[in-house]
Amino acid sequence: MAILEKITEDIKVAMKAGEKERVNALRFLLAKIKDVGIYKNKQVTDDDAISIIASSVKSRMEEIENYTKGNRPDLVRKEEQDIKWIKIYLPEALTPEALEAVIKETMAEAQALGPKDTGKVMKLLMPKVKGKADGKAVNEAVGKMLAALVPAQESEGE
DSSP, X not given: OOHHHHHHHXXXXXXXXXXXXXXXXXXXXXXXXXXHHHHHTSXXXXXXXXXXXXXXXXXXXXXXHHHHXXXXXXXXXXXXXXXXXXHTTSOOOOOHHHHHHHHHHHHHHHTOOSGXXXXXXXXXXXXXXXXXXXXXXXXXXXXXXXXXXXXXXXXXXX
C-alpha cells in the first residue's frame, strides 16, 4: 500500500476512534504531501512522501526546541505526540553500525581518498539513506571516516 493510501486509511480509522488530535496531525501531513504534488505538478511517489515526512519530523523537532525555550510544555507534548504519529510512515532508522557499513561501501564505490571527496560520497550516499538517517549525522560520520583515511604525516604537512 502506498504511503498516501496508508495515511488516508489511518485518518479514517482515527476518525472512527474519535482521535481528534491524531486526525488533525495526519490531515496536516496529507495536505502537505498533496501540496508538494500540486506545486511540482506531478504524482507524489513514496520517495517524495518519505522526504516530506522526514522534513516534517525535522521541523517539528525544531519547534520542540523553540517551545522548550519558550517554556511551553503543552506545545512540546503536542509536537512530540504528532511526531510519534507521523514517524510510523518513515522507513526504519539505520543503526549506527548499519550506517557505518553503508558509508564504507559508498566510500569504496566513490573511490574516496580523503575529506576532499566528501561531496562525491554524499551524492552517492544520500539516496541510499534517505528517510533512514538524519542528513547532518550522516555528513558528520562521513567527515570523520574520510578524515581517518588521511595519514597523520600528510595532514600535518598541509
